[in-house]
């Protein structure tokens with residue numbers, strides 16, 4: 001029996017929803033007994049002549065000083081030798097421990113987070129495993145535009161939008177109706193704090209959301225895009241990701257719960273490109289081993305392995321005694337910008353400026369009156385007001401990335417916007 005068939009049999013026996021939801025590529029892919037695997041087998045041997053990387057002959061790196069000096073302070077083994085395709089084990093464990101603590105000690109079994117190149121690759125790997133030509137992929141409207149590329153352009157999935165707003169109110173009704181009308185295998189993407197609106201549902205709405213997703217008969221892959229995890233600016237909001245509630249209650253005959261998170265926004269390390277893919281599944285199970293093999297197969301054939309220097313830097317941060325204090329300080333800056341923008345939008349005297357509610361993440365959204373076209377307004381704001389905002393697909397609205405505007409400039413930004421809308 002082939003390795004892929006054996007992995008698929010394990011999933012079919014233990015995790016029927018995952019087996020039934022696998023794409024054709026998801027079924028085919030596995031991590032071969034190739035060079036990285038044989039090199040791992042040979043770890044600790046006296047003469048390890050398995051892998052094509054130059055060392056001092058005893059397993060330590062010998063980088064060119066011109067490169068090494070740029071990474072001074074990082075663990076040289078991590079920054080100058082190949083990483084395993086799944087990422088470094090100690091980094092994966094450190095991230096898992098941190099996320100588990102942030103979950104408030106959830107007991108949901110989860111796989112060791114698989115290191116990817118940013119959250120974008122987490123989403124891409126999820127799509128490769130579970131999206132085929134015509135697989136329904138339920139996505140919020142509005143949404144981060146790159147979902148369309150990841151799920152449709154690359155994988156041929158069939159995007160099904162669910163509106164997130166009814167007027168200016170967050171609503172679950174369209175998601176409920178869309179899920180009810182969707183037969184599995186299908187995928188649904190949940191993204192809170194939400195890009196572009198900056199909204200997170202309150203605790204009661206979040207509980208309702210979890211119930212309605214888990215009511216689907218499956219096979220349903222639930223991809224929780226937690227790019228902005230932990231960025232809540234209202235202390236009444238739930239303190240943890242929906243992933244944990246879904247993971248604690250899901251039924252492996254019906255649902256596959258995936259989490260995409262990473263250091264991009266959570267540790268403000270935007271170009272580090274360290275993302276993690278975590279699956280709600282017993283880490284000691286054959287299913288977890290099957291996922292690890294399939295993901296390693298995707299990594300090996302896609303990007304080889306994730307970059308070492310970024311992983312070394314993230315591990316350094318995760319073991320740094322001041323990390324949480326530094327994050328608290330960075331968040332205080334963001335909270336001040338958020339508060340200032342909330343106040344400035346509330347005070348703006350213009351019935352042409354129609355803000356949506358926002359309580360989290362790093363964005364806010366303003367709706368435009370019907371007589372204005374968001375693309376024209378966007379260009380006019382640049383030309384006449386020196387103000388750069390982003391137009392959204394499918395909604396006559398603009399997105400404000402307020403996270404990158406100094407607190408003292410926020411009143412000016414809103415003033416320029418009001419003036420630009422006429």
Ligand SMILES: Cc1ncc(COP(=O)(O)O)c(C=O)c1O
Pocket residue numbers: 117118119120121144191195225227262264273275
């Ligand atoms: C909702 C959402 N998901 C995923 C990503 C991708 O993150 P990364 O930059 O780590 O690839 C972003 C980035 O802006 C995002 O807004």
